Amino acid sequence: xxxxxxFPGFTAVxxxxxxxxxxxxxxxxxxxxxxxxxxxxxxGAEDWTNLGAATVESMWTALVGYAVGxxxxxxxxxxxxxxxxxxSWVSGPLDFFRAIPAVxxxxxxxxxxxxxxxVGAFAVAWGCFFLAVINVIAGVKHIPDTLQDAARSFGAGxxxxxxxxxxxxxxxxxxxxxxxxxxVALIVIxxxxxxxxxxxxxxxxxxxxxxxxxxxxxxxxxxIAIIGYVAFRLLEVAQRRxxxxxxxxxxx
Amino acid sequence: MVGDxxxxxxxxxxxxxxxxxxxxTKTYARRGQDEDLKIIDSLDLSFRPGELVTxxxxxxxxxSTILKMIDGLTPLTGGSIxxxxxxxxxxxxxxxxxxxxALAPWKTVQKNVEFGLEIEGVASRTERAEAAARYIEMxxxxxxxxxxxxxxxxxxxxxxxxxxxxxxxxxxLLMDEPFGSLDAQIRRVMQEEIRRILESLxxxxxxxxxxxxxxxxxxxxxxxxxxxxxxxxxxxxQGERTSSYEEFVASNEFRTRYNQVWSLLQRRGxxx
Numbered sequence: 001x002x003x004x005x006x007f008p009g010f011t012a013v014x015x016x017x018x019x020x021x022x023x024x025x026x027x028x029x030x031x032x033x034x035x036x037x038x039x040x041x042x043x044g045a046e047d048w049t050n051l052g053a054a055t056v057e058s059m060w061t062a063l064v065g066y067a068v069g070x071x072x073x074x075x076x077x078x079x080x081x082x083x084x085x086x087x088s089w090v091s092g093p094l095d096f097f098r099a100i101p102a103v104x105x106x107x108x109x110x111x112x113x114x115x116x117x118x119v120g121a122f123a124v125a126w127g128c129f130f131l132a133v134i135n136v137i138a139g140v141k142h143i144p145d146t147l148q149d150a151a152r153s154f155g156a157g158x159x160x161x162x163x164x165x166x167x168x169x170x171x172x173x174x175x176x177x178x179x180x181x182x183x184v185a186l187i188v189i190x191x192x193x194x195x196x197x198x199x200x201x202x203x204x205x206x207x208x209x210x211x212x213x214x215x216x217x218x219x220x221x222x223x224i225a226i227i228g229y230v231a232f233r234l235l236e237v238a239q240r241r242x243x244x245x246x247x248x249x250x251x252x
Numbered sequence: 253m254v255g256d257x258x259x260x261x262x263x264x265x266x267x268x269x270x271x272x273x274x275x276x277t278k279t280y281a282r283r284g285q286d287e288d289l290k291i292i293d294s295l296d297l298s299f300r301p302g303e304l305v306t307x308x309x310x311x312x313x314x315x316s317t318i319l320k321m322i323d324g325l326t327p328l329t330g331g332s333i334x335x336x337x338x339x340x341x342x343x344x345x346x347x348x349x350x351x352x353x354a355l356a357p358w359k360t361v362q363k364n365v366e367f368g369l370e371i372e373g374v375a376s377r378t379e380r381a382e383a384a385a386r387y388i389e390m391x392x393x394x395x396x397x398x399x400x401x402x403x404x405x406x407x408x409x410x411x412x413x414x415x416x417x418x419x420x421x422x423x424x425l426l427m428d429e430p431f432g433s434l435d436a437q438i439r440r441v442m443q444e445e446i447r448r449i450l451e452s453l454x455x456x457x458x459x460x461x462x463x464x465x466x467x468x469x470x471x472x473x474x475x476x477x478x479x480x481x482x483x484x485x486x487x488x489x490q491g492e493r494t495s496s497y498e499e500f501v502a503s504n505e506f507r508t509r510y511n512q513v514w515s516l517l518q519r520r521g522x523x524x
Binding site: 139145147155 | 320323324325344345346348353354355356357358365370371372400401404416422442518
């Protein structure tokens with residue numbers, strides 16, 4: 001028991017699984033709609049080729065959108081943070097478009113782009129961009145200006161100031177954005193798959209649900225959760241390893 | 253001119269340059285107003301090699317701006333600042349008041365102290381590390397080489413900044429209210445240490461402060477500036493000082509000087 005308490009996260013997962021098993025075994029929930037964990041596992045393994053293909057497709061699309069959205073956010077965010085003139089032009093439209101939920105652009109994207117990969121990638125990029133751009137702008141505003149002056153005093157030109165002061169102080173903000181955007185990318189890709197209705201994990205969930213293949217449906221949902229969890233934790237570890245000096249509280 | 257009271261011909265042995273400010277003027281454009289705000293108006297001042305000068309004046313009188321102009325961090329609106337000799341270009345070290353923003357939070361104490369050398373392009377790691385180690389010891393930070401700035405107190409962070417500037421081995425040291433943000437006790441300790449360090453350096457040092465006591469205690473020479481636009485109210489040298497801080501602030505010499513500076517600043521406005 002002591003050993004288990006040392007890893008409260010694992011213990012909590014075990015408790016949830018046990019509750020799930022108990023609820024289905026006792027008939028507290030209808031095991032037709034909520035099958036027990038081992039049934040879900042079996043159903044997932046049974047349809048592994050379809051589930052695997054849907055996962056690879058959705059994750060690839062999401063990854064492309066995630067990268068494009070982040071890249072655009074770095075460029076726009078640095079320009080807005082650095083140049084007041086860009087800020088005055090861009091921040092208004094930025095605030096306006098940010099108010100549009102990423103999932104709301106999917107139907108429009110479908111009309112214009114008419115391709116499930118492009119629609120998914122575009123919607124994910126949209127969602128990731130607006131969250132990341134705020135982080136990047138905040139990052140640029142937090143580049144310590146006195147340190148920039150110190151670098152200039154030691155003889156640095158503007159390029160060297162950016163390289164030695166700007167970029168290093170921005171990197172943790174970049175990683176924060178990447179971490180926060182994991183969940184955005186997953187939400188948006190699943191919804192995009194559902195709306196487009198051709199393929200991918202979102203479509204897999206809809207189809208298995210309407211065909212009463214509930215085991216497969218839960219298998220795909222659990223798979224999404226695992227992917228999100230692993231990605232989030234990897235980025236968290238990277239952040240701790242790479243930027244041990246950084247604390248999220250320095251954002252405020 | 254009051255500045256002429258100081259004899260500029262006395263030779264002093266130092267590798268530092270003399271600094272001459274001639275007609276230095278600084279104005280800032282004010283939003284929505286036709287007339288610019290004049291911070292510094294035609295200021296003439298000279299500093300001799302190896303001189304430790306404290307510059308005292310009310311907050312916002314432009315004393316920090318003077319240091320930034322000397323270091324080329326802020327452009328002049330008019331006039332000139334020259335070094336003598338003018339070549340090689342003097343190495344200038346700047347100690348900022350705002351220590352928490354002056355250090356790199358992602359660098360350890362050791363790497364922060366090496367920052368000037370890194371910017372300069374000193375490639376040899378061992379050379380940088382040796383210089384850093386020497387000055388980390390001088391400012392009393394041994395044992396904290398691997399700490400990050402946020403783990404240090406304000407006084408310790410300011411020591412890091414001091415070591416960083418010293419490791420750069422400047423010919424001229426500019427210190428902009430370096431202890432202005434520290435609490436009174438730490439400030440006393442730092443004043444004592446900076447005296448010890450600066451005496452061993454023999455460099456031209458300009459030390460800006462709004463604290464009259466600090467300016468009298470630390471300076472071989474003290475320049476008192478008026479509030480906007482900055483002009484020299486008085487400029488005097490003090491003799492060789494051997495007394496301790498306690499003896500000094502109890503002395504008649506200190507009281508006379510203090511009252512003189514205080515009344516000058518008071519008479520000039522309600523700003524001090």
